[in-house]
Amino acid sequence: MSVSTAEGALVGHDEKYRTCLDTGLKVYAKTETLIKVNAVAAVLFLAVGGLFGVLVALTRWPGVHLLPADLFYLVLTAHGAAVLLFWIIFFEVAILYFASSILLNCRLATPHFAWLGFLLMVGGSLLATVAVLQGESSVMFTSYVPMQAAPHFYLGLILFAVGALLACCVFFGTLVIAKEEQTYEGSVPLVTFGAITAAIIAVFTIASGAIILIPTFLWSIGYIAEIDTVTYKLVWWGMGHSSQQINVSAHVAVWYCIAALVLGAKPLSEKVSRTAFLLYILFLQLACAHHMLVEPGISSEWKVFNTSYALYLAVLGSLIHGMSIPGAVEAAQRRRGFTKGIFGWLRQAPWGNPAFSGFALSVVLFGFLGGISGVVLGTEQINILMHNTLYVPGHFHATVVAGTTLAFMAISYLVVPLIFQRDLVFKTIAKWQPYVFAIGVGGTSLFMMGAGTLGISRRHWDITFSDASLTFDVPGTAFLMLGLNGIFGLLAGVGGLMYILVIVGSILFGKRRDAEAVKANPIVAGGEAVSTYGSEGTLKLPGTITLVAVFFTAFVLYYFINWKFLSEVWPLS
Amino acid sequence: MSDQAPPSAPSEPTKSAAGKDPSERVPAMQRLLDNPFLLLFLGVTMPTVFYIIWGIMELAQIPIAPQ
Numbered sequence: 090m091s092v093s094t095a096e097g098a099l100v101g102h103d104e105k106y107r108t109c110l111d112t113g114l115k116v117y118a119k120t121e122t123l124i125k126v127n128a129v130a131a132v133l134f135l136a137v138g139g140l141f142g143v144l145v146a147l148t149r150w151p152g153v154h155l156l157p158a159d160l161f162y163l164v165l166t167a168h169g170a171a172v173l174l175f176w177i178i179f180f181e182v183a184i185l186y187f188a189s190s191i192l193l194n195c196r197l198a199t200p201h202f203a204w205l206g207f208l209l210m211v212g213g214s215l216l217a218t219v220a221v222l223q224g225e226s227s228v229m230f231t232s233y234v235p236m237q238a239a240p241h242f243y244l245g246l247i248l249f250a251v252g253a254l255l256a257c258c259v260f261f262g263t264l265v266i267a268k269e270e271q272t273y274e275g276s277v278p279l280v281t282f283g284a285i286t287a288a289i290i291a292v293f294t295i296a297s298g299a300i301i302l303i304p305t306f307l308w309s310i311g312y313i314a315e316i317d318t319v320t321y322k323l324v325w326w327g328m329g330h331s332s333q334q335i336n337v338s339a340h341v342a343v344w345y346c347i348a349a350l351v352l353g354a355k356p357l358s359e360k361v362s363r364t365a366f367l368l369y370i371l372f373l374q375l376a377c378a379h380h381m382l383v384e385p386g387i388s389s390e391w392k393v394f395n396t397s398y399a400l401y402l403a404v405l406g407s408l409i410h411g412m413s414i415p416g417a418v419e420a421a422q423r424r425r426g427f428t429k430g431i432f433g434w435l436r437q438a439p440w441g442n443p444a445f446s447g448f449a450l451s452v453v454l455f456g457f458l459g460g461i462s463g464v465v466l467g468t469e470q471i472n473i474l475m476h477n478t479l480y481v482p483g484h485f486h487a488t489v490v491a492g493t494t495l496a497f498m499a500i501s502y503l504v505v506p507l508i509f510q511r512d513l514v515f516k517t518i519a520k521w522q523p524y525v526f527a528i529g530v531g532g533t534s535l536f537m538m539g540a541g542t543l544g545i546s547r548r549h550w551d552i553t554f555s556d557a558s559l560t561f562d563v564p565g566t567a568f569l570m571l572g573l574n575g576i577f578g579l580l581a582g583v584g585g586l587m588y589i590l591v592i593v594g595s596i597l598f599g600k601r602r603d604a605e606a607v608k609a610n611p612i613v614a615g616g617e618a619v620s621t622y623g624s625e626g627t628l629k630l631p632g633t634i635t636l637v638a639v640f641f642t643a644f645v646l647y648y649f650i651n652w653k654f655l656s657e658v659w660p661l662s
Numbered sequence: 663m664s665d666q667a668p669p670s671a672p673s674e675p676t677k678s679a680a681g682k683d684p685s686e687r688v689p690a691m692q693r694l695l696d697n698p699f700l701l702l703f704l705g706v707t708m709p710t711v712f713y714i715i716w717g718i719m720e721l722a723q724i725p726i727a728p729q
Contacts, residue, residue: 264698276696285698289705296706297714319724323717327709363695370701374709381717386724391716399712 104196110607111507112350112616119200120190124183124508126207128501131179132592134214135494138171139585146533146578148550151568153575158550162227165548167218169230173489174249174332175214180497181287181339182210182256183504188284188342189263192620195272198262202255209252217245229548231329234305234316243306246298254295257288276622279356279363280349283342286366290335293374297327323381330377336489337407338369340451340496344414347448347500349619351439351612354421357413359624365413368406375399379467383476389469396467404464411456411640416633418449420625431631444612447499447523454527455492458534461644462487471651474658480541487534490581495527498588505592506612511599519591526584532577540570542654 105118141164147155148164156164190197197203219241220226226238264285267273277285301324307313345362348354356362378395381387422434429437439445462484466472475481502519505511513519543564545552552571554561600606694700 261698261702276692282695285701286705289698289702292702293706293709296710300714317721319721320718323721324714327714331709360692364691367695367701370705371708374705375713377709377713378717387717387720391720395713 109507109616110602110604111611111613112619114191114616114620115194116508117190117196119203120186120197121508123197123200123203123207124186124504127179127183127186128504128508129596130207130211130214131176131183131497132501132589134171134175134179135585136589137218138168138176139582141165141168141171143578143582144168146575146582149552149571150575150578151552151571159224159227161550162229163221163224166227166229167221170214170217170221170246172494173230174246175210175218177336177489177493177497178249178253178332179210179214181291181335182206182253184339184343185256185260185284185288186263187508188278188281188346189260189267192278192281193263193267193273194620195263195267195270198259198266200259203259206252206255206259209248209255211252213245213248213250213252215245216241216248220245231325232305233325234308234318234321237309240306240309243302243309247302247306250295250298250302253291257291257295260284260288273620276359276363278620278622279359280342280346280619282363282366283338283345286369287335287338287342289370290331290338290374294328294331294335297324297331301325301328319384319386322384326377326380327374330380331374333485333489334369334373334376336493337373338366340455340493341366341407341410341414343496343500344410344448344452345417346619347444347496347503348414348417348421350503350616351442351445351448351614352418352421352425353614353618354417355618355623355625357416357420357625357628357630359622361409362413365406365409368402368409371402372399373403373406376403376463376467379472382469382472392469396469396472400464400467404460404467407456407460411452411460412633412637414452415636416628416630417625419630419633420627423629424625431635435632441520442502442612443519443523444499444502446520447495447502447527450523450527451492451495451499454495454531454534455488456640457643458531458538459484459487459492461647462538464644465648465651468648468651471655474651474654475538475541477547478541479537479545479547481547483534483537483539483541486530486537490530491527491534495523495530498526499523501588501592503612505595505599506602509596509599510602511595512602512606512610513591514594514599515591518587522584522587522591525587526581529577529579529581529584533574533581536570536574536577540567540574543567543570545571 106115107118107121108114109116144156144164145161145168147153148161186197186203189195217226220239221242223239226242228236228238228242232238232242264277264281267277276282301321304313305316305321308316345356375395378392379400382392382396418438419434422438427434427437438449440449462480466475466481466484502513505513541547543566544561545563545567552567553563688696
């Protein structure tokens, strides 16, 4: 076992570290640098991908219809790759390194491999982006065959995936080092367990990507004559949907992390929360099957097992987190003396702190919009109402943008002072940013789902199908929905710009966070809560129970309203 | 399953920081949750079997259209 010295180096490993003045955690220099570069790469891709997203929203707005068709498909492809893959996975790698090396108090395993992984990810993401921008690879995020992209599009994605796989290996190696060097006692902290869940799902995701993208690359350069379209779709969604399940696991871990750091909150029960993550590990990835629900030739047994019986167990995991996280906040607030009434703890929460407000809005929007719509899409019978309509992007904007992106934005307001050691600049903008972004992205999700329910196609540039031989009578309300989607998309773009401004401005121009600044402006209430094992151990949570009751009422009502819609589409009499 | 972390620190042979006796048997569920590589095996095997392999078996049974 290595011995730490007062000078801040590990004897035998020559690993330099500092002790974080806010949290008291050891921050190893090599880990810190890798977290920084991955976070910066993530934010750059968010900026680019977010800009493309605004262009897509303005083109879908019938009154504006900004881009011509070819440019729309190009921008839509670039938007999907930049934000659904690159922004999210760069940031998740930063989270993996934080949750292993820093929370487990140990050096990072094989930092050279971590750098190699980072360089492969940067090279791959740039290669794929360039391929799209060259105009020969407008195949959408899904890149369904027989549409063919340029070979360097597939090669870029493969290199990116290999880099991400290396990052996962470094993460698992760091877990081994921490265990071997006994840098923690007993079980890993819950946030680290959430990161383990994300890394496990990432391994399956990358393996699925390799299975399908390597042959597709070979097909694009002429070594393989044909790729079976349905097999491609099946295996591709093993990557495409599972990559979004990495997000769910990672952002739930981030929720626990923010609650612990800002309020000193511990989970209601460690073992229940870990069991919920175990349900993710076992069942969450099977939800990929909801993309195959209308494929003929696949049995109902396969469809219903994967999307209903198994998926509901994963949903149970989300429901557990959905009660545990607000419950942990309520318990921590009551412990801190905010005990007045049912919701006194909520009123007295630090709503002016963007880390907290972003976290809270992310929990609410993910649960109400993303979670409920996900269960509806995962039910074979009612999926048919909105399969492949704009409802699907509405759903995943609620999960990936309102859920994951907003949670990652929220923790950035802690990463900048704790890892970059800079105070935030433009504090007023930072305070309002989560609200502006949440309203914008909540609106786009809701209105896309509304338009999808009315039958609007998810990918088509011309929603009226004006040059088709079989016309489609688009209801007027759908045009209204798409107009509102454009307006709220602009608002989300403003929120994203505010985030970039604050984060980049703080990294470049923020005041160095020294001991005096830490004393004058403490930002962390629970450095110990995030890195140790322990439960709140109470269920005296009247506020949380009330909120959960409201959620279940909304869930049941919306679920059964869709069965009512179905009965009107296909009357049984 | 215990709600406390199992002991592992050799510097405290009788009790861990979590206050547990090291000789106490760790419940099976907790041993599972504390083993990231077993979890990795399960997390990759489940979707590979139920989604990928079963799915490809389903697709392989679709008859090919006559030419």
